[in-house]
Amino acid sequence: MTGEPGRNMLPPTNEDTCGPYFPIYFRDPALEDLTRVDSGVVGGPAGKHIILRGRVFDRHGNLAHGVVMEFWQANAKGVYRNPSQANHPDLDPWFNGYGRLRTGTGAYTFRTIRPGASEGRAPNITITLFSDGINRVVTQMFFDGEAANATDPLLSSLDEEDRERLIARHDGRTVDGAEVYLFDIVMAGENETPFFDDFES
Amino acid sequence: MTRLGRQIAVGPTDNTSDQRTPRKRLRLIPAAARDSFVPVVPARFRANPTEWDLTRIAPDRPRATGVPIEVKGTIRTDNGTPLRGALVEIWNANHHGRYRHIEDNSGLELDENFFGMGRVLTDDDGNYRFWTISPGAYLARADIGRWRPKHIHLSISGGPARLITQMYFPGEPNNTTDPMAILMGDAFERNIGRLYDTPDIDVDQGFQFDIVIGGRNASYFE
Ligand SMILES: [Fe+3]
Numbered sequence: 001m002t003g004e005p006g007r008n009m010l011p012p013t014n015e016d017t018c019g020p021y022f023p024i025y026f027r028d029p030a031l032e033d034l035t036r037v038d039s040g041v042v043g044g045p046a047g048k049h050i051i052l053r054g055r056v057f058d059r060h061g062n063l064a065h066g067v068v069m070e071f072w073q074a075n076a077k078g079v080y081r082n083p084s085q086a087n088h089p090d091l092d093p094w095f096n097g098y099g100r101l102r103t104g105t106g107a108y109t110f111r112t113i114r115p116g117a118s119e120g121r122a123p124n125i126t127i128t129l130f131s132d133g134i135n136r137v138v139t140q141m142f143f144d145g146e147a148a149n150a151t152d153p154l155l156s157s158l159d160e161e162d163r164e165r166l167i168a169r170h171d172g173r174t175v176d177g178a179e180v181y182l183f184d185i186v187m188a189g190e191n192e193t194p195f196f197d198d199f200e201s
Numbered sequence: 202m203t204r205l206g207r208q209i210a211v212g213p214t215d216n217t218s219d220q221r222t223p224r225k226r227l228r229l230i231p232a233a234a235r236d237s238f239v240p241v242v243p244a245r246f247r248a249n250p251t252e253w254d255l256t257r258i259a260p261d262r263p264r265a266t267g268v269p270i271e272v273k274g275t276i277r278t279d280n281g282t283p284l285r286g287a288l289v290e291i292w293n294a295n296h297h298g299r300y301r302h303i304e305d306n307s308g309l310e311l312d313e314n315f316f317g318m319g320r321v322l323t324d325d326d327g328n329y330r331f332w333t334i335s336p337g338a339y340l341a342r343a344d345i346g347r348w349r350p351k352h353i354h355l356s357i358s359g360g361p362a363r364l365i366t367q368m369y370f371p372g373e374p375n376n377t378t379d380p381m382a383i384l385m386g387d388a389f390e391r392n393i394g395r396l397y398d399t400p401d402i403d404v405d406q407g408f409q410f411d412i413v414i415g416g417r418n419a420s421y422f423e
Binding site: 008009010011012013014015016017018019020021022023024025026058059060062064065066068070072074080081082083084096097098104118120121124126128130131132133134135136137138140152153154156157158162187188189192193194195196197198199200 | 204205206207209212215216217218219220221222223224225227228229230231233234235236237238239240241242243277279280281290292300302303304305318320354356360361363364365366367381385388389391392412413414415416421
């Protein structure tokens with residue numbers, strides 16, 4: 001965690017909406033497919049390939065167009081590439097765990113590897129949304145059929161209905177062997193996806 | 202007393218905010234899950250060395266229409282540490298208020314000499330600098346005559362620091378009616394660039410915009 005709040009802390013710049021025109025020009029295919037390796041290069045991340053697919057909806061059930069989605073996950077062995085794990089023997093040199101895409105229509109497809117379980121947690125992927133009209137909101141998705149879901153501290157902090165809203169459904173596999181998971185996000189209103197934050201009100 | 206997460210407010214007169222703002226309180230992250238919520242953005246981005254100058258599409262092309270300005274500042278975390286090697290992605294409307302984006306259907310004039318998107322990296326002291334054309338204000342809601350004040354979009358990512366924000370301009374009349382500015386309240390001041398003189402360089406105005414990244418997702422800052 002960061003230093004104790006209030007002790008010589010500079011006041012943070014406000015987040016602001018990213019607006020409707022986040023440049024498609026900034027897209028990076030390597031951040032939309034974390035299994036991708038440049039052509040001619042030998043290598044690639046360890047782990048089972050998965051495709052995470054879904055739609056982002058607004059309060060009226062319409063697709064939320066122009067949303068920027070960011071993904072953050074552990075590698076196949078459950079290790080995150082963060083400063084506290086810098087010397088971890090199970091870091092994967094071919095895997096950073098950070099992804100980003102912008103969905104024009106509100107439907108998205110993200111290719112990655114299935115994360116392993118990190119200590120005390122069920123396998124999960126953190127998803128951040130930036131969009132017009134809001135500042136970022138953050139949630140986590142889990143995989144259906146995982147035994148560890150039953151004891152995950154985040155899922156356990158929610159009621160049954162909200163837990164279900166964070167679990168991606170398995171939907172077969174592609175011809176090249178990637179397991180497909182479906183995960184829809186409802187930004188507001190009925191069936192709203194639970195979003196998470198650190199700040200108490 | 203039960204600890205409660207934040208209730209996000211809907212931006213007044215902002216339809217998209219009404220459609221997309223979660224209505225339930227944000228849930229507090231259990232301590233055991235805290236670390237997993239902080240993405241660390243790999244330093245794998247390359248900014249094109251000519252992209253810092255948005256006033257031209259390329260060094261050998263004419264200058265875009267409008268007022269050329271410089272924007273510079275220092276990016277720090279909330280404990281004062283400079284953010285080195287961070288990627289700053291910049292986008293702003295042209296002089297007429299139009300984005301070179303396929304979904305901008307405003308019909309406002311495009312400027313064939315203005316691209317409106319660029320990337321720079323912060324140096325070892327956390328400093329960044331770019332040139333652009335002072336953006337036009339644009340009509341956000343024709344039905345009630347609400348304009349978006351002049352602004353430049355900035356997205357900052359580097360390690361555990363992640364921020365999408367906007368720089369506004371001092372003294373603009375539309376600042377006071379902007380939904381997001383209203384939600385910021387007095388803190389809106391932090392998002393206004395400070396005017397400085399630029400007599401010796403090839404731009405008409407300079408704006409200092411120092412950025413502090415903190416608050417949410419602040420784990421892993423030293
Ligand atoms: Fe804008």
